Amino acid sequence: MRMVFRTIIPSKKSSWEISHGDFILSIGSCFADCICTKLSESEFNVIGNPFGIIYNPLSIIENLIQPIGAELNAGKIINQNGRFFHYNFHSEINGDSIADLETKIKAVFEKKDHDIKTAHYLIITLGTAFVYFLEDGNMPVANCHKMPSQLFTKRMLSVAEIIVAFESLLDYLKITNPELKIVLSISPVRHLKDTLESNTVSKSVLR
Numbered sequence: 001m002r003m004v005f006r007t008i009i010p011s012k013k014s015s016w017e018i019s020h021g022d023f024i025l026s027i028g029s030c031f032a033d034c035i036c037t038k039l040s041e042s043e044f045n046v047i048g049n050p051f052g053i054i055y056n057p058l059s060i061i062e063n064l065i066q067p068i069g070a071e072l073n074a075g076k077i078i079n080q081n082g083r084f085f086h087y088n089f090h091s092e093i094n095g096d097s098i099a100d101l102e103t104k105i106k107a108v109f110e111k112k113d114h115d116i117k118t119a120h121y122l123i124i125t126l127g128t129a130f131v132y133f134l135e136d137g138n139m140p141v142a143n144c145h146k147m148p149s150q151l152f153t154k155r156m157l158s159v160a161e162i163i164v165a166f167e168s169l170l171d172y173l174k175i176t177n178p179e180l181k182i183v184l185s186i187s188p189v190r191h192l193k194d195t196l197e198s199n200t201v202s203k204s205v206l207r
Contacts, residue, residue: 020045023045023046062088083096091143121182
């Protein structure tokens with residue numbers, strides 16, 4: 001008798017069929033990058049993570065609905081050894097001055113706005129319900145950029161908070177691109193630094 005050491009879950013066929021003629025935007029955790037890579041290898045028209053890798057739903061949604069020309073929150077810009085970063089974005093988005101950083105972020109948002117308006121599918125992959133908030137202003141951050149831990153408070157989002165955020169996103173997308181189809185997924189990657197138990201609870205909240 002052959003032993004099976006994994007749980008095999010048969011996949012169900014979706015009513016949506018993505019074709020090579022569709023434009024796909026994949027945003028979120030590192031798993032969103034994996035999805036983007038697999039689709040790209042199969043020659044699909046796909047763009048991945050314009051803001052860099054982001055794990056929590058609040059930061060993903062904030063960046064998606066941020067309009068071009070909106071003033072960046074100065075309290076979220078930091079200077080680290082002469083390089084400037086923003087708490088809303090991955091560290092790959094940085095500048096040698098505040099003006100340089102703002103120019104790069106503006107370009108990201110211009111590209112994001114164009115992609116949202118023209119995309120057929122938006123894939124959002126959530127990684128964790130844990131969010132770090134700046135003590136100064138209680139603002140959520142996408143990336144702590146290795147700043148001192150005492151600057152932040154970490155807590156798990158409630159289901160209600162996530163729903164409110166997604167309602168704002170849906171309102172924005174209905175106006176921006178009413179034909180856009182949204183695929184929500186949860187990253188299978190375990191955040192073991194939160195402990196295995198807390199990771200399980202976090203993924204459950206996202207689901």
